[in-house]
Amino acid sequence: MNNNKLEKGKYKAISVAKYLFSLDPKREYFTNRRIKNKITFRTTTLGRFRLHQVLYLLQILHYLKYNKPLLTDKFYAWENGVIVYNVYTHFWELYHGLNGKDIKEIDDKETKEFIDRCFNYLKTISERELQEFSYNDPAWSSTWTRSEQPEIHFINNLAAYQSYCSHWLQEIRL
Numbered sequence: 364m365n366n367n368k369l370e371k372g373k374y375k376a377i378s379v380a381k382y383l384f385s386l387d388p389k390r391e392y393f394t395n396r397r398i399k400n401k402i403t404f405r406t407t408t409l410g411r412f413r414l415h416q417v418l419y420l421l422q423i424l425h426y427l428k429y430n431k432p433l434l435t436d437k438f439y440a441w442e443n444g445v446i447v448y449n450v451y452t453h454f455w456e457l458y459h460g461l462n463g464k465d466i467k468e469i470d471d472k473e474t475k476e477f478i479d480r481c482f483n484y485l486k487t488i489s490e491r492e493l494q495e496f497s498y499n500d501p502a503w504s505s506t507w508t509r510s511e512q513p514e515i516h517f518i519n520n521l522a523a524y525q526s527y528c529s530h531w532l533q534e535i536r537l
Contacts, residue, residue: 444497
């Protein structure tokens with residue numbers, strides 16, 4: 364399938380990120396603790412890494428379940444995994460709840476339930492498993508070395524995601 368024909372998602376990633384932060388008000392999951400990436404050996408903020416991985420996995424899982432993306436934003440392959448640039452640049456504002464009045468709320472019950480169920484499951488996955496998913500992701504590995512800010516085209520790897528993520532769909536009971 365050509366990525367240019369991919370249906371647009373319903374929400375901006377920054378809206379979903381704001382909602383995800385609301386699910387972790389004490390920042391126990393999206394912590395500001397620094398960790399050493401076990402793949403690249405660089406340090407990163409654990410909460411930022413987790414947020415981008417959750418956003419990316421929400422996009423993949425939503426597509427596998429509903430055959431359409433959740434998010435409108437592009438994803439990029441960066442050294443510490445997949446990111447959404449707008450969320451990356453506004454991470455600390457979102458983290459501290461300083462940015463939000465102009466961000467669209469998640470307004471439909473089905474999407475909130477999908478995000479809630481996925482988040483409650485995905486937060487049980489270890490950082491190591493998230494990192495392994497990130498660096499074994501065919502979309503990330505095939506684009507990481509191509510340019511300064513390579514865009515991820517996850518749609519080209521649906522078979523790999525179906526194989527890798529199908530047990531998550533079952534365990535989340537989607």
